[in-house]
Amino acid sequence: xxxxxxxxxxxxxxxxxxxxxxxxxxxxxxxxxxxxxxxxxxxxxxxxxxxxxxxxxxxxxxxxxxxxxxxxxxxxxxxxxxxxxxxxxxxxxxxxxxxxxxxxxxxxxxxxxxxxxxxxxxxxxxxxxxxxxxxxxxxxxxxxxxxxxxxxxxxxxxxxxxxxxxxxxxxxxxxxxxxxxxxxxxxxxxxxxxxxxxxxxxxxxxxxxxxxxxxxxxxxxxxxxxxxxxxxxxxxxxxxxxxxxxxxxxxxxxxxxxxxxxxxxxxxxxxxxxxxxxxxxxxxxxxxxxxxxxxxxxxxxxxxxxxxxxxxxxxxxxxxxxxxxxxxxxxxxxxxxxxx
Amino acid sequence: xxxxxxxxxxxxxxxxxxxxxxxxxxxxxxxxxxxxxxxxxxxxxxxxxxxxxxxxxxxxxxxxxxxxxxxxxxxxxxxxxxxxxxxxxxxxxxxxxxxxxxxxxxxxxxxxxxxxxxxxxxxxxxxxxxxxxxxxxxxxxxxxxxxxxxxxxxxxxxxxxxxxxxxxxxxxxxxxxxxxxxxxxxxxxxxxxxxxxxxxxxxxxxxxxxxxxxxxxxxxxxxxxxxxxxxxxxxxxxxxxxxxxxxxxxxxxxxxxxxxxxxxxxxxxxxxxxxxxxxxxxxxxxxxxxxxxxxxxxxxxxxxxxxxxxxxxxxxxxxxxxxxxxxxxxxxxxxxxxxx
Numbered sequence: 001x002x003x004x005x006x007x008x009x010x011x012x013x014x015x016x017x018x019x020x021x022x023x024x025x026x027x028x029x030x031x032x033x034x035x036x037x038x039x040x041x042x043x044x045x046x047x048x049x050x051x052x053x054x055x056x057x058x059x060x061x062x063x064x065x066x067x068x069x070x071x072x073x074x075x076x077x078x079x080x081x082x083x084x085x086x087x088x089x090x091x092x093x094x095x096x097x098x099x100x101x102x103x104x105x106x107x108x109x110x111x112x113x114x115x116x117x118x119x120x121x122x123x124x125x126x127x128x129x130x131x132x133x134x135x136x137x138x139x140x141x142x143x144x145x146x147x148x149x150x151x152x153x154x155x156x157x158x159x160x161x162x163x164x165x166x167x168x169x170x171x172x173x174x175x176x177x178x179x180x181x182x183x184x185x186x187x188x189x190x191x192x193x194x195x196x197x198x199x200x201x202x203x204x205x206x207x208x209x210x211x212x213x214x215x216x217x218x219x220x221x222x223x224x225x226x227x228x229x230x231x232x233x234x235x236x237x238x239x240x241x242x243x244x245x246x247x248x249x250x251x252x253x254x255x256x257x258x259x260x261x262x263x264x265x266x267x268x269x270x271x272x273x274x275x276x277x278x279x280x281x282x283x284x285x286x287x288x289x290x291x292x293x294x295x296x297x298x299x300x301x302x303x304x305x306x307x308x309x310x311x312x313x314x315x316x317x318x319x320x321x322x323x324x325x326x327x328x329x330x331x332x333x334x335x336x337x338x339x340x
Numbered sequence: 341x342x343x344x345x346x347x348x349x350x351x352x353x354x355x356x357x358x359x360x361x362x363x364x365x366x367x368x369x370x371x372x373x374x375x376x377x378x379x380x381x382x383x384x385x386x387x388x389x390x391x392x393x394x395x396x397x398x399x400x401x402x403x404x405x406x407x408x409x410x411x412x413x414x415x416x417x418x419x420x421x422x423x424x425x426x427x428x429x430x431x432x433x434x435x436x437x438x439x440x441x442x443x444x445x446x447x448x449x450x451x452x453x454x455x456x457x458x459x460x461x462x463x464x465x466x467x468x469x470x471x472x473x474x475x476x477x478x479x480x481x482x483x484x485x486x487x488x489x490x491x492x493x494x495x496x497x498x499x500x501x502x503x504x505x506x507x508x509x510x511x512x513x514x515x516x517x518x519x520x521x522x523x524x525x526x527x528x529x530x531x532x533x534x535x536x537x538x539x540x541x542x543x544x545x546x547x548x549x550x551x552x553x554x555x556x557x558x559x560x561x562x563x564x565x566x567x568x569x570x571x572x573x574x575x576x577x578x579x580x581x582x583x584x585x586x587x588x589x590x591x592x593x594x595x596x597x598x599x600x601x602x603x604x605x606x607x608x609x610x611x612x613x614x615x616x617x618x619x620x621x622x623x624x625x626x627x628x629x630x631x632x633x634x635x636x637x638x639x640x641x642x643x644x645x646x647x648x649x650x651x652x653x654x655x656x657x658x659x660x661x662x663x664x665x666x667x668x669x670x671x672x673x674x675x676x677x678x679x680x
Contacts, residue, residue, distance in 0.1 A: 158658055165625045165628035205580070242582055263549060282548060284496075
């Protein structure tokens with residue numbers, strides 16, 4: 001077994017940089033779009049056979065170094081008795097706004113949390129090349145709370161931020177409960193076959209450095225520590241939050257995933273040699289075709305030392321991306337070996 | 341005449357910090373909402389008498405230190421022969437995508453550029469207390485290009501970013517033309533009574549440090565230099581772009597306006613004593629009511645030295661904001677004098 005991604009997360013040198021792509025099982029793939037003409041996103045996520053097939057789709061096309069389970073970030077909240085629709089982002093029919101809404105939430109046992117995702121992981125694991133790492137994932141407590149409080153993705157999340165400042169003890173209570181949910185969920189994913197997990201604390205960038213460190217960071221630390229205690233390797237991703245990088249660097253993770261707003265090489269200088277850094281091509285470069293993609297990928301590889309670098313985009317790959325751009329990215333990474 | 345805002349932009353000490361609020365003439369004011377029940381946003385912007393009245397609304401309620409002309413950021417593009425609808429954000433019926441679309445744009449004389457805004461400024465100037473500074477504004481070339489190329493505000497602006505990487509010479513041509521338009525527009529606003537202007541390069545944060553410095557910064561510099569040559573004081577605002585602060589610090593401006601993602605005091609240490617810094621309360625703190633607002637404002641004033649600080653929010657005030665929160669902010673700033 002020779003999983004480049006896991007070697008890099010353990011701080012070991014590799015024959016070349018591992019590569020995977022956020023949202024690699026998504027709408028830029030014609031075979032995914034074709035399946036989506038028959039099944040809605042919700043239906044796909046709820047059917048382990050189909051979700052496993054979607055998880056495998058990018059691996060059948062490209063020699064990527066990780067598969068990431070196809071699931072929605074809201075999957076675990078069904079176990080809290082919360083209904084989520086998609087239109088197309090998550091919509092919560094009854095957002096959590098009051099103390100009662102939050103106090104009444106159950107503390108479900110592990111086996112009740114997104115069992116369909118756990119089954120999907122088992123199916124993928126059985127099929128996946130042993131050299132390809134399998135990733136589980138969860139949103140972080142702040143990002144889950146964002147949707148549960150706001151009721152939907154909304155620019156600036158005003159209701160969430162109003163609660164953060166006006167009723168901080170309420171939000172704190174909610175996030176504590178979500179940490180317990182996410183910890184069980186992530187550990188269950190590892191037991192079902194995930195080699196590592198990525199925590200998407202996507203909406204972190206809404207907050208200032210001080211507010212994030214006070215409101216979000218303690219909960220994120222509790223979550224990451226619980227997952228670490230279970231022996232599960234962890235990657236942390238914050239979106240559009242270049243101001244929070246230094247705030248995250250003392251959290252217990254094996255890798256930091258950052259977007260193109262952050263200079264990877266300079267972060268690498270500030271973390272231990274055994275911690276990996278993941279990213280961070282601007283997905284828009286792939287829109288511009290294989291030549292632009294190859295040039296941007298070469299720039300990235302030249303700029304960032306190979307050791308400890310997991311090549312990825314800075315956000316999810318965009319639906320309009322040509323397949324040829326992904327091929328060009330793969331080619332540059334494979335050709336580079338451990339060099340540049 | 342004792343304009344605290346202009347004194348601060350000139351680097352002079354003041355008896356207390358100046359205060360104004362981005363979007364201070366907006367939907368959180370009941371009198372504005374009442375007027376909007378009779379007139380659409382487009383109608384309001386197109387009628388100088390009404391736009392002047394809206395500009396004055398917040399000044400009739402609060403002892404603010406600046407008025408900012410009520411206009412839309414797309415106002416100057418009508419002079420390019422481009423129609424803009426609002427639904428509710430700007431929508432361009434025929435987005436600019438090809439070389440022909442861009443080559444065919446006219447280079448209008450100053451007097452054809454948003455004459456309704458120029459007339460509004462004259463009306464406000466005639467009525468405004470001489471101790472209150474009058475601000476004009478424009479979007480920057482990247483932000484105007486964002487709407488003109490994308491066709492509307494769209495998360496991530498994929499078409500714009502695709503052009504930035506795939507057809508950079510096209511975007512460069514467009515931005516050069518927009519710089520000429522904005523420079524004439526801003527100078528005309530000053531001649532009509534604006535004491536200073538603010539350039540909103542709102543969508544800067546979409547780009548990495550390297551790409552922003554290569555694609556946007558040269559055009560922004562040309563614009564700011566042209567306005568500086570005409571003797572017009574300049575404030576530069578970038579939204580959600582904490583990673584670009586250091587890239588902007590050598591641009592020719594009198595003040596930098598930043599959001600709450602940026603630590604004001606640390607920026608102040610990196611700029612000349614004569615350059616002002618503006619911001620940066622999180623508007624969400626005002627949603628949480630006057631007590632939370634007062635506490636957040638006191639924290640800000642304690643943290644940031646008074647000299648060179650223009651108090652403001654980090655983004656526009658939110659529609660749901662209680663009037664009492666604005667009163668609390670005014671009270672804290674006035675009570676502090678030149679202290680804290």
